[in-house]
Amino acid sequence: MSLLKKINEMSDSRRSRKAWFGAVCVVFLTLIIIPSIFVVFRLFTDWSSVDGVIADGATMGVIKGALFNSFSIAFIVTVIDVIVGIPMAWLLVRKHFQGKRYLDTLMDMPLAFPTAVLGISVVMFWGAPEGIDIPGLGLNLSPYAMLILLHTIFTYPYMVRSLSAILEQIEPNYETAAMTLSASRFTAVRTITLPLFRAGLVTGFILCFARSLSETGGTYIALKMMGVQSTFFTGPTFINDAKSLLGPDSAMGPMILISVLMIVLAIALLVAARLMMVRLKIPTSRVWPQFGRRLSRGTVPKIKDALSIAFLLVIVLIPSFYIFAFLTQPVAAVDYGALLSSIGLSFLVAGAAVVFDIVFGIPMALYIARNRRTVLGKMLDEAVNVPLIIPTTALGFSLALFWGMFYSGDSTAVFTAMVILGHISFTYPLVVRNIIGAVEEADASYEEVAMTLGAKPFQAFSKVLVPIIKSSIIAGAILSFTRSLGETGATTSISGAVKTVPVYIMDLVNKDSYAEAAMCSIILIVICFILIFAVRMIINRGERHA
Amino acid sequence: MPEITLDGLVKEYGGVKATDGLSLTVRDGEYLCILGPTGSGKTTCLRMICGLTAPDSGKVLFDGRDVTNEPVSRRKAAMLSQVYSLFPSNTVYENVMFSPKIQEWPEDDARQIVKSMIKMVHMESKAHSYPRELSGGQQQRTALARALASDSDVLLLDEPLRALDARLRLELRKELRSMVKEMRLTSVHVTHDQDEALEMADRIAVIRKGRIIQVGTPTEVFRDPLTPFVANFVGRSNIFVGVMGRSFDGYSEVMMPLGDGRAVLKVRRSEMQEGSAVVVAVKIGSTKLEKIRPDAAGGTDPPGYFRGKVERILYEGATITVEVGTPAGIVSAKLPNRKFEDHAADDSVLIWWPPETASVFPMPPEGLEDELRLD
Numbered sequence: 001m002s003l004l005k006k007i008n009e010m011s012d013s014r015r016s017r018k019a020w021f022g023a024v025c026v027v028f029l030t031l032i033i034i035p036s037i038f039v040v041f042r043l044f045t046d047w048s049s050v051d052g053v054i055a056d057g058a059t060m061g062v063i064k065g066a067l068f069n070s071f072s073i074a075f076i077v078t079v080i081d082v083i084v085g086i087p088m089a090w091l092l093v094r095k096h097f098q099g100k101r102y103l104d105t106l107m108d109m110p111l112a113f114p115t116a117v118l119g120i121s122v123v124m125f126w127g128a129p130e131g132i133d134i135p136g137l138g139l140n141l142s143p144y145a146m147l148i149l150l151h152t153i154f155t156y157p158y159m160v161r162s163l164s165a166i167l168e169q170i171e172p173n174y175e176t177a178a179m180t181l182s183a184s185r186f187t188a189v190r191t192i193t194l195p196l197f198r199a200g201l202v203t204g205f206i207l208c209f210a211r212s213l214s215e216t217g218g219t220y221i222a223l224k225m226m227g228v229q230s231t232f233f234t235g236p237t238f239i240n241d242a243k244s245l246l247g248p249d250s251a252m253g254p255m256i257l258i259s260v261l262m263i264v265l266a267i268a269l270l271v272a273a274r275l276m277m278v279r280l281k282i283p284t285s286r287v288w289p290q291f292g293r294r295l296s297r298g299t300v301p302k303i304k305d306a307l308s309i310a311f312l313l314v315i316v317l318i319p320s321f322y323i324f325a326f327l328t329q330p331v332a333a334v335d336y337g338a339l340l341s342s343i344g345l346s347f348l349v350a351g352a353a354v355v356f357d358i359v360f361g362i363p364m365a366l367y368i369a370r371n372r373r374t375v376l377g378k379m380l381d382e383a384v385n386v387p388l389i390i391p392t393t394a395l396g397f398s399l400a401l402f403w404g405m406f407y408s409g410d411s412t413a414v415f416t417a418m419v420i421l422g423h424i425s426f427t428y429p430l431v432v433r434n435i436i437g438a439v440e441e442a443d444a445s446y447e448e449v450a451m452t453l454g455a456k457p458f459q460a461f462s463k464v465l466v467p468i469i470k471s472s473i474i475a476g477a478i479l480s481f482t483r484s485l486g487e488t489g490a491t492t493s494i495s496g497a498v499k500t501v502p503v504y505i506m507d508l509v510n511k512d513s514y515a516e517a518a519m520c521s522i523i524l525i526v527i528c529f530i531l532i533f534a535v536r537m538i539i540n541r542g543e544r545h546a
Numbered sequence: 547m548p549e550i551t552l553d554g555l556v557k558e559y560g561g562v563k564a565t566d567g568l569s570l571t572v573r574d575g576e577y578l579c580i581l582g583p584t585g586s587g588k589t590t591c592l593r594m595i596c597g598l599t600a601p602d603s604g605k606v607l608f609d610g611r612d613v614t615n616e617p618v619s620r621r622k623a624a625m626l627s628q629v630y631s632l633f634p635s636n637t638v639y640e641n642v643m644f645s646p647k648i649q650e651w652p653e654d655d656a657r658q659i660v661k662s663m664i665k666m667v668h669m670e671s672k673a674h675s676y677p678r679e680l681s682g683g684q685q686q687r688t689a690l691a692r693a694l695a696s697d698s699d700v701l702l703l704d705e706p707l708r709a710l711d712a713r714l715r716l717e718l719r720k721e722l723r724s725m726v727k728e729m730r731l732t733s734v735h736v737t738h739d740q741d742e743a744l745e746m747a748d749r750i751a752v753i754r755k756g757r758i759i760q761v762g763t764p765t766e767v768f769r770d771p772l773t774p775f776v777a778n779f780v781g782r783s784n785i786f787v788g789v790m791g792r793s794f795d796g797y798s799e800v801m802m803p804l805g806d807g808r809a810v811l812k813v814r815r816s817e818m819q820e821g822s823a824v825v826v827a828v829k830i831g832s833t834k835l836e837k838i839r840p841d842a843a844g845g846t847d848p849p850g851y852f853r854g855k856v857e858r859i860l861y862e863g864a865t866i867t868v869e870v871g872t873p874a875g876i877v878s879a880k881l882p883n884r885k886f887e888d889h890a891a892d893d894s895v896l897i898w899w900p901p902e903t904a905s906v907f908p909m910p911p912e913g914l915e916d917e918l919r920l921d
Binding site for chain 2: 012013014443445446448449450451452453454455456457459463464467468
């Protein structure tokens with residue numbers, strides 16, 4: 001109580017508010033931004049080791065191939081997401097039908113699956129991997145095609161969510177007005193709503209692209225199950241495997257090089273996407289009324305809706321849940337002790353990261369939301385996106401290099417702390433983004449009026465603003481938590497000694513213990529769902545009063 | 547309750563001055579309206595009184611004590627915002643209880659004060675409703691109760707009636723004022739609605755481009771405006787441009803060019819130099835019309851009269867406005883509605899007014915158009 005009082009009193013002074021915000025900025029810079037891109041500095045100080053790699057044609061070939069795979073897969077997946085995401089977002093926002101709530105919940109499910117689990121499940125469903133007795137479709141897909149199918153699953157919800165968030169803000173009145181002026185629905189949507197949509201398109205594009213580019217665990221498992229893990233690489237799986245392929249010493253150069261390349265390319269893409277948001281024009285000058293009318297009536301819209309749902313079922317949901325087919329098999333022996341301790345470790349990492357994100361993310365989000373027009377506000381707004389777009393494996397590698405300067409021991413506790421810092425880096429933007437959105441919608445006058453009624457700034461924040469933006473804070477926390485829980489690449493590239501759940505499952509797959517890996521996955525998924533369900537219940541109970 | 551003194555407040559936003567050396571004194575227990583067009587710096591002024599905005603220079607004094615650097619929470623100046631800002635997750639009761647709770651008053655006292663405030667604004671039956679369940683008027687009254695329960699000495703009202711339906715807005719004017727007066731708070735009410743200011747204020751301060759132009763009782767500001775802008779903003783006026791003529795007992799003459807000739811206007815007696823360029827403003831409510839019988843056409847009009855042709859008659863309920871076309875532009879006259887039958891379009895009329903209702907000003911240096919602009 002007395003601490004709270006002290007915070008309240010301190011918040012009344014402009015100087016202590018500034019000092020606190022300064023501290024938040026310093027934390028953001030030193031714990032998140034600098035370690036995330038430290039590898040770029042390393043490129044210059046350690047140029048000799050990189051120089052050798054560039055001269056080495058064979059290694060360069062592998063690196064180029066891995067980069068090409070990563071970026072082209074991310075691009076194709078994102079394009080697929082846009083094409084199937086738009087009609088689905090439409091369905092969720094504009095249409096009212098029975099069972100919409102269930103569709104809405106199903107949409108988020110792949111987010112609760114650690115991608116390592118998805119990797120197993122997807123290869124089982126589409127292919128016929130050796131060592132698994134459960135029949136799949138048995139298609140003989142190339143690793144490239146398989147990865148596209150896999151990455152589509154966990155990027156798709158991001159696209160649909162960002163598109164529907166924007167669509168909810170676009171009033172249907174515009175479309176209605178266009179239609180009273182005798183445009184067909186197709187033409188109205190194409191020429192009026194879609195151009196208003198582009199901010200959502202670009203956000204969705206960045207999120208999906210970054211997510212696909214970062215993904216390590218599921219990708220590695222899929223490649224391993226197809227038996228091509230040492231011939232087919234993406235950027236992250238190369239970083240993940242470089243040490244065991246090339247030996248710890250000679251791996252350094254290629255790892256630095258590919259990390260820097262991925263970071264630089266990713267940031268360049270972010271900048272390009274930002275510019276596109278301003279420049280991108282959806283052509284609207286020509287219309288084809290006949291064609292539009294034919295597309296807007298009769299069976300065409302129905303087929304479109306049916307295809308959207310079919311895509312969700314066949315490409316996203318069934319392959320995700322296929323791992324439950326293992327329940328038909330005799331129950332595999334599971335080392336419950338090891339599993340539970342890895343789950344415990346994962347929860348510790350994710351929990352610590354989320355707490356940090358909230359404590360240091362809320363002040364950052366408040367500042368950005370309320371100072372959009374100042375130079376510092378704009379800079380922070382962009383800087384927060386950086387860890388989001390950097391592939392997490394490169395980020396983890398970079399972070400390990402940075403903290404490696406200060407610590408060279410082998411204490412697992414220290415490594416765990418470093419892993420937590422790594423997870424903070426890529427989850428921080430998720431929390432901050434979510435809260436920025438909510439704060440921007442909450443009128444500043446609530447807090448202002450509270451202060452004129454005698455509330456200290458911290459009281460105005462905690463008693464007035466927090467209840468208003470509570471659900472966004474919780475949503476951001478859930479998103480970060482599940483994202484951290486599913487992360488493999490950052491963890492392994494920081495330290496091989498920290499066995500979080502996805503790493504544990506990946507190890508099992510590496511040992512060909514598929515049945516045990518699947519059983520562990522199922523247990524993990526069940527725990528995740530119970531957790532998410534519980535949190536939703538709590539939120540719903542809270543919202544009944546709000 | 548404190549007397550508020552604003553001393554030379556300057557606040558710039560990106561090179562634009564929201565207030566530009568604003569000085570004003572609000573008396574102890576007074577209900578003062580700051581009246582000005584959109585963007586004139588009204589709200590900035592209010593925010594500087596309660597501390598939500600810090601001035602670039604200048605001082606805010608409460609009873610002579612400099613509070614310019616005092617935090618918002620200690621000023622005891624409660625704001626009533628135009629969107630009410632009732633906390634959405636709290637009931638009416640909890641909203642009103644906000645301030646007593648924050649300030650940790652003894653529970654029994656707090657409960658009693660909150661109850662009496664809710665009773666005063668007639669919200670007992672809705673005490674446990676949430677803001678979204680209330681009508682606009684009920685939200686407004688709850689916000690008022692919440693502000694009054696905060697033990698503030700100063701009440702700041704930022705366009706408090708703006709979001710209400712027209713009818714309710716009129717009804718709440720009296721009610722709001724009487725409740726605030728009952729608490730004897732020093733109150734500053736910001737509005738762009740001149741009728742609202744005239745009806746509610748003890749005194750009105752007219753603000754424009756970040757400066758206070760005139761402070762006075764509603765009658766003073768209405769009858770004796772200091773500038774052509776005030777004349778036109780507080781109650782619409784007909785504006786004429788002319789040259790100062792001679793002065794007589796009780797009135798002065800202004801020569802106004804009219805078509806090929808000129809008209810002589812009679813205005814309130816003025817000491818301005820003969821021959822100087824002047825602006826005359828007459829409230830449309832003081833402008834009179836006299837119908838000219840067709841057979842009386844021709845001849846010159848006596849001093850104080852000039853003629854025009856009725857163009858339109860607008861029926862407004864209790865009043866009518868007759869728009870008369872003259873070579874000096876459209877002249878409007880607001881008349882009681884019983885005169886509706888007396889006038890018809892295309893009638894020739896004589897325009898006149900009692901001289902003491904016509905204010906005369908020196909021609910403003912930036913020109914008349916700039917002076918009258920509502921921004």
